Amino acid sequence: MKAPRGTVDILPKNAKKWQYVESKIKNICSRFNYEEIRTPLFEHTEVFSRGVGDTTDIVQKEMYTFNDRGGRSLTLRPEGTAAVSRAFVEHKLFGEANQPVKLYYFAQMFRYERPQKGRMRQLNQFGVEVLGSDDPAVDAEAIDLAMTVYKELGLKSLKLVINSLGDKESRTNHRNALINHFTPHKEELCEDCQLRLEQNPLRVLDCKKDREHPAMETAPSILDYLNESSNEYFEQVKLHLTSMGIEYEVDPNLVRGLDYYNHTAFEIMSNAKGFGAITTLAGGGRYNGLIEELGGPSTPGIGFGMGLERLLMALEAESITVPLDEELDCYFVAVGEQSVNEAVRLVHELRWNGIQVDKDYQDRKMKGQFKSADRLNAKYVLILGENELEKNIVNVKSMESGEQTEVPIEKLIDVMKDKLQGGKQNG
RNA sequence: GCGGUCGUGGCGAAGUGGUUAACGCACCGGAUUGUGGCUCCGGCAUCCGUGGGUUCGAUUCCCACCGAUCGCCCCA
Numbered sequence: 423m424k425a426p427r428g429t430v431d432i433l434p435k436n437a438k439k440w441q442y443v444e445s446k447i448k449n450i451c452s453r454f455n456y457e458e459i460r461t462p463l464f465e466h467t468e469v470f471s472r473g474v475g476d477t478t479d480i481v482q483k484e485m486y487t488f489n490d491r492g493g494r495s496l497t498l499r500p501e502g503t504a505a506v507s508r509a510f511v512e513h514k515l516f517g518e519a520n521q522p523v524k525l526y527y528f529a530q531m532f533r534y535e536r537p538q539k540g541r542m543r544q545l546n547q548f549g550v551e552v553l554g555s556d557d558p559a560v561d562a563e564a565i566d567l568a569m570t571v572y573k574e575l576g577l578k579s580l581k582l583v584i585n586s587l588g589d590k591e592s593r594t595n596h597r598n599a600l601i602n603h604f605t606p607h608k609e610e611l612c613e614d615c616q617l618r619l620e621q622n623p624l625r626v627l628d629c630k631k632d633r634e635h636p637a638m639e640t641a642p643s644i645l646d647y648l649n650e651s652s653n654e655y656f657e658q659v660k661l662h663l664t665s666m667g668i669e670y671e672v673d674p675n676l677v678r679g680l681d682y683y684n685h686t687a688f689e690i691m692s693n694a695k696g697f698g699a700i701t702t703l704a705g706g707g708r709y710n711g712l713i714e715e716l717g718g719p720s721t722p723g724i725g726f727g728m729g730l731e732r733l734l735m736a737l738e739a740e741s742i743t744v745p746l747d748e749e750l751d752c753y754f755v756a757v758g759e760q761s762v763n764e765a766v767r768l769v770h771e772l773r774w775n776g777i778q779v780d781k782d783y784q785d786r787k788m789k790g791q792f793k794s795a796d797r798l799n800a801k802y803v804l805i806l807g808e809n810e811l812e813k814n815i816v817n818v819k820s821m822e823s824g825e826q827t828e829v830p831i832e833k834l835i836d837v838m839k840d841k842l843q844g845g846k847q848n849g
Numbered sequence: 850g851c852g853g854u855c856g857u858g859g860c861g862a863a864g865u866g867g868u869u870a871a872c873g874c875a876c877c878g879g880a881u882u883g884u885g886g887c888u889c890c891g892g893c894a895u896c897c898g899u900g901g902g903u904u905c906g907a908u909u910c911c912c913a914c915c916g917a918u919c920g921c922c923c924c925a
Contacts, residue, residue, distance in 0.1 A: 424898095424916070479923055483850080501925085531925075536850075538919075545925060614922075629922095679924060702925060729925030757883065788883050796885040807883055821885070 428535070428543025439734060442744045444528060447548055447571055454567050456526040456550060461505045463530065467495040473504030473716055475681025477621040484533040486543075498532035502549040503682070503709065503725050504716070510553050511718035522554035531727075540697075540732050548733075550706075551725035553713065558655055561686040561708060561724050562662035568690055568704050568726055569668055575733070576742040579693035580703075582668065585676040586656035587624070587684050587707070588648045596647035597623055607637045628677045643674040652685065659686055682709040686724065692732075694739035703736060704728035751778035751842055753795035756806045757788050765806050768816070768834065775835045777842065779804075795821065802841065804834070 425431055432440060451458075471481050486498035499505050506525060510516065515523050531545050550567060552560050565582065572580055587593060600623040608616055611632050618625045624644075632638060648656065663670055670688075678687045687707035706726020713721035737744065752772065756765035765781055772779045780798065782791045788807070795803045805817040805826075816834050818841075819826040829837045 427916070484923085533924080535923080537917085541924075547925060549925095705925070727925060732925060755884075787878095789881085789885080790877085792885040794885090800885095803884080805884070809883080817884090819884075824885095826884085 426543070428537035430542065430544075438746045438748075439744050440730070442746070443575065443730065443733065443737075444548075446575060447528075450567065450570050450574065451526045451550075454524070454563065454570075456524040456567070459506060459509065459525040459527050459551075461499075461502075461509050461527070461529070464496045464498050465505050465508060467497040469504050469508045469716070470497055470500060473507060473682060473712060474501065475622075478679055478681055480533065480679065484535055486532045486534055499529070500531055500533050501680070502527055502529055502531070502547060502727055503551060503680075503712070503723075506549075506551045506725070507553070507709075507712050507716050507718075507723065510551075510721075511713060511716050516554060516713070516719055516721055522552050522560060524550075524552050526550045528730075540729070540735055542731060546730040547727045548730055549725060549727040551723060553723040554721055556710065556722035558658035558686075559662050561659045562666065562668075564706065564724050564726060565663065565688055566666055566668060568706075568728060571728065572690065572703070572733075572736075575737060577692070577694075577736055577740055579736075579740060581691045581693055582670040582688065583673045583676050583691065584659070584663075584670050584686065584688040585673055586644065586648060586652060586659075587677070587687055588644060588652040589655075589684060590711070592644070592648045592652045593624075593684060595649075596642060596644050599642040599647060600624065600626065603641055604637060607635070610635060610637075622681070624677050625679070627675045645672075645674050655685055678705060678707055682712045682715070683707040684710055688726070690728075692736045692739065694736060697735065697739050702729075703732050748799055750780060750795075750798045750800045752780075752802045752804055752838065753791070753798060753800035754779055754781040754804045754806070755788060755791040755795065756781065757791075758808050758811070761806045761808065761811050764811065764831075768804075768806070768831070771835060772838065775839065777835070777838050802838070804838075 448458075467485070467487050470485065474481050480500050485500050488496060490496055506527065510523065527547075527549050529547055529549070531547050533543060533545070535541060535543060537543060548571075550564055552564055565584075569580070569582065588596065601619065604611065604615075604619050604623065604626060608619060611619070611626070612629065615626045615629050615632055618629070626632070627638075627641060660670070660672075676687055676689060678689075685708040689705040690703045691701040692703050693701075704726050706724070708722070708724040710722040711720075712723060713719070754765050754769050754772075756762045769779050769781050780800075782794060784790075786794065792803065800821055803819045803821060805819060810816055810828075813828070815828045815830050817826050818829050818834075818837065
């Protein structure tokens with residue numbers, strides 16, 4: 423038996439890293455005053471086909487879609503924004519007293535793709551959605567939050583790329599300009615682009631195959647088609663980023679794959695070596711029409727998704743180690759049936775009193791039990807054998823100093839509490 | 850979805866058309882009859898991704914599948 427293709431098990435050793443990263447991120451979210459939202463693992467397929475867009479790669483070839491026993495078409499969520507937006511509409515969060523609604527989530531996403539390093543069929547994302555404000559400062563705040571996560575974790579090789587896709591009017595004008603520009607060269611473009619030219623000409627711009635085509639160079643830039651208000655909006659976002667000291671690069675060809683984006687679009691990439699072909703760590707943008715598309719009132723929104731597998735890869739690529747708690751307070755060593763029985767009871771008591779303790783369950787000899795204690799980095803070993811049982815004591819040995827003292831059983835809990843408390847105070 | 854490389858114990862890694870599949874780490878046991886980290890000794894793959902084929906005989910050759918990995922597309 424093997425885990426399905428493109429999925430992985432996160433084993434205990436690794437899970438500690440995940441816990442560390444997640445707690446760091448949650449701490450940052452709290453500082454930014456974002457609240458957690460948890461939505462279902464699957465949605466009605468329509469949420470994504472309408473929300474994300476029928477012409478996108480995600481919807482066309484990457485969704486895990488199935489019919490349930492009632493014949494409903496359901497889809498394992500491939501991204502977070504559409505699902506969160508659906509929940510926002512369904513629960514009328516637009517009526518909340520505090521606007522905008524600032525949300526974050528940790529969630530598994532599913533995409534049917536050929537797996538590679540940094541590309542899984544089930545992946546973990548941290549994401550943020552801010553709904554109900556079209557203040558450019560919110561765009562800057564979301565970008566700031568994402569950058570804060572990376573920077574606080576210690577990443578250095580980062581590149582923030584931003585662009586503006588403009589409002590509806592700007593986009594329509596640009597779209598027409600693109601069609602006029604590329605149609606004479608249609609036959610020279612790759613198959614995908616010929617289709618894109620009809621369905622979503624914007625995406626011709628970020629085609630890797632046709633990058634060398636001369637028409638690319640002279641293609642109309644969205645930035646030249648932004649109307650007055652769109653341009654002003656973009657300028658404001660950039661101004662805020664600059665005032666926050668966040669460096670960025672404007673790339674007019676940054677388009678993003680999803681249909682719902684308008685105005686601000688951004689991507690955060692890693693420059694770290696040994697990262698292979700995958701460089702995007704997070705991506706997001708503004709989606710002012712999405713809530714309406716999903717049946718809610720006209721509500722502006724912005725958000726991003728951050729790949730956590732890629733975040734961990736980036737930490738690795740930059741040789742950043744996360745602090746891991748790999749110590750055990752106590753290990754209980756017992757030999758002889760009576761002693762072992764008493765040890766089981768005492769272990770229970772110690773745990774009930776807040777002390778971290780483990781014992782042997784492999785019926786190992788004393789030497790073997792000490793080896794286990796050593797391997798588990800136990801600070802103290804509590805020894806209970808026939809000798810101790812007779813005297814009604816437990817021998818407490820410090821594994822660091824090797825010092826061993828006799829402690830009456832009835833005082834064991836208090837003594838251990840003291841020892842461990844003291845240890846923590848002394849660092 | 851397409852192309853390249855790869856698949857031997859828990860991990861790393863040799864190897865060969867023929868009968869006991871090196872070695873290192875880890876693990877278990879002993880030397881040390883109740884005490885860890887060092888040392889020494891011993892143990893540890895009915896089996897070389899799965900299925901089929903070629904052959905007297907395959908882990909080694911061929912095919913398919915599965916999986917991993919790298920690249921393309923696209924993205925997180």
